[in-house]
Amino acid sequence: MGKAVVLRVNGEEYELEVKPQETLLDVIRERLSLTGTKRGCETGDCGACTVIMNHKAVSSCLVLAVEADGAEIVTIEGLAKEGKLHPLQEAFVRHGAVQCGFCTPGMILSAKALLDENKNPTEEEIRRAISGNLCRCTGYTKIVEAIKACSGTL
Amino acid sequence: MEQYSVFGKPLPRIDAWEKVTGEARYLDDIFMPGMLYGKVLRSPHAHARIVRIDTQKAEALRGVRAVITHRDTPGVKFSFFPVFADKLPLCRDKVRYIGDEVAAVAAETAAIAEQALSLIEVEYDLLPAVTDLEEAMKPGAPLVHEDKEKNIAFEGHKSFGDIKKGFADSDYIFEDRYVTSKVAHCCMETHGCIASFDRLGKLTVMMPSQAPHTVRQEIARILDIPRSKVRIVVPAVGGGFGQRLVTDMKVPAAAILSRIARRPVKIVNTREDEFCTARTRYPYIVELKTGVRKDGRILARQARVLIDNGAYNDKGPATLNYAGECFAVLYNVPHVRYDGYGVYTNKQFGTAFRGFGNVQVTFATESQLDEIAEKLGMGPEEIRLKNANKPNELMSCGATVTSCGLVECIRETMKKSGWDEKRKMKTDLGNGWYRGIGMATMVHTGAGGRFYGYAATDTFTKISEDGCITVISPAPEIGQGGKMVVAQITAEVLGVDPSRITVINNDTDIIPYDLGAWGSRTSFVCGNAAKAAAESVKEEIFGAAAKMLQTTPGKLCARDEKIFIDEDPSKAVSFEEAAVYAVSNLGYPLSGKGRYTDPLAPQVGIDKKYGHHLPTFTFACHVVEVEVDSGTGEVKVVKVTAAQDTGRTINRHMAEGQIEGSILQGLGYAISEECVEDGGRMMNPTFADYKIQTAVDAPPYDVILIETDDPDGPFGAKGIGEPALVPLPAAVGNAVYHATGVRFKKLPLNQERVYFSLKKEKG
Structure with missing residues (x-):
């Protein structure tokens, strides 16, 4: 029934047997217990489940686990290293970009994928990069400021 | 030296770290040993009689551990206010909206639970449904609740001054009708719970809640068990906005399933469940009549308010009443009459939502005020300044406004937005584009209310042997910063960094009794209690420090992690040393x-004379700039300038964050969001079809914090979580009118409505 896949998540390799209909989101949350990746809508509309897969931000609810076979995946748990926050995490804290926090992991990962590819994005590029990550609390200003503060520094 | 070393500063929130690392555990992140997955079978019909329910096949499915129907419930009708009780946890004879709870199952996996639902057979006898509020009011309309004589669920009336005289003395009278829409909270975390009964019959419910103590009472009532047998534990909460004040029937369903299966049961809404059943903002029809003198003074105001209640009472009666209170206060109108009716319809029902009725009524009053100003040849700012509330004024309704920054809010938004010049600019940009600028003001409570006859709370604060501080406070954390408010106030009193502080706020077995996060009350009520607790423990640590410094406590000061002699700051001990000294020496x-106690609260229940319901008021003025494309109907919001009376700002980042978030929710309400219903069915239950504002939609905001130093707030602060949403729909409508000359009296100003209206009015 299942299919064996190998996922590299936050630098660690996992060999798993997954069902054909199982999503990457299901696997990350329920099999790997990495619950920092949030389930917001399961239709790819809200961005709460964003992870970085092979250097691109993806909605993990829209990716089947079998499609992720062999992929390099980064979740929010993979950002802080040796007790030190990633600069984006630090900036979100410092700029007051976090309220309820439910969109925060996905938002930070979309920002990371952007900055990994484009070190000095314009405000418009930042807003476009996170336009698939819905936030109901902040009005986005402080999130954009936090991402701007990391431009050119990563 | 600045007066405060911690208070007011834009310091990082103490709960931000766990949120940026993904370590914060929300409800669905919690997995308990032996936990089952619950699902609710909901009515597919807007109105039908239940003829028969057969659960045998579902029960026989492998992996199903419990199936329940109304027979397994105590059958006690519920509503937030017991006097308005009308909802059974699981329907018995009738379903009243598409989504009404009929049965529930618990199984080993969510997939088995889902499959079990499909095996429950329910035979319905369809009844005519009434889904339009005005149709529902007509004689002979189908009755949503057959045991009632009509579909009027509740009424509310207020009368102050002499309305007849007010209109008789007026030079002009304006009458208009405004219609507001149904919108959803859209918390990014959908609602859910894990219920777990122990063998001694004590129920623990984990759930995102903004009022754990009142939810505890509600669940005890529905399950007909003592309150002492219910414990609510609140994990990290992914947004509230009013939606998480009153329990919905998932919680009792999960509890009963848990009692039968003897296992914890988790039920979590899908996004579609959330849109279709999690309850919404109440749509209002407001018939507004206003009398003014030639000079612009408002003499009389009368509103007839119809609320589309949906199938059941929830917070409807309270939003009706509260909106009337604000209606009576803004501009201190001498003669006021307010008559409201909540009307049952066969649709998803409403609940509390940021702004709480006030935003609906303010859309009417502030839209009409612009029309009045135009007729009188006045500017929108002029008529507002003419009527604006002032500090320490007695209102016609009996309330006294204490701190009040309305005039400053109007003047500052005008200055910062370039109001005077922009009002004069050409509005027709050619190519079918128009631009305009509009304003709206509002009043809101800044401190909850005395409606329950109780408005107090306690807080406990300890300093550990290592100098770390724990505050046990009932301040809910739903994203708005309740924990940080408590930490920042405590840190100011004790002269320490907030990072030294842990706040425990999430377990009804631990935290003091409190009414929860609503009415922007947390900063005021829980903030005052936290300040008092910090002052009390400060006496203790000053006792220790005085001994170390061989002085008396009265001569000491606490600041920057030190306790020192005020007259000679070189004589100092560290906060930590003093804590260690207390324990060791x-x-x-x-x-x-x-x-924090509010002695007036027990004297003023909901039915008593108004006047004393709201401990303090907060005010705001928003200026919105728009560009309107008559070719597509798009309303593009270019900028929002918002001034908010904060009393004293506790944390600048958090205050701005509340206002910026409110603005964008308010803009969504004004131009893009709407629960589209057809025959009682929600037609757009996804974020693809229900458009909340994204990062590319959000305009720049200029947020201005006006400090008025409230006499009763902690360090002068008052609550500001809700109010900044309130002026938005009217301010947008006024800006669009300025741009196009077309007045919109119905929300939202979405593309379709704007396009066709402009086409009709302008050709």
């Missing part, structure tokens, strides 16, 4: 208790 730990 004096032989006792340090703790304090603080209480």
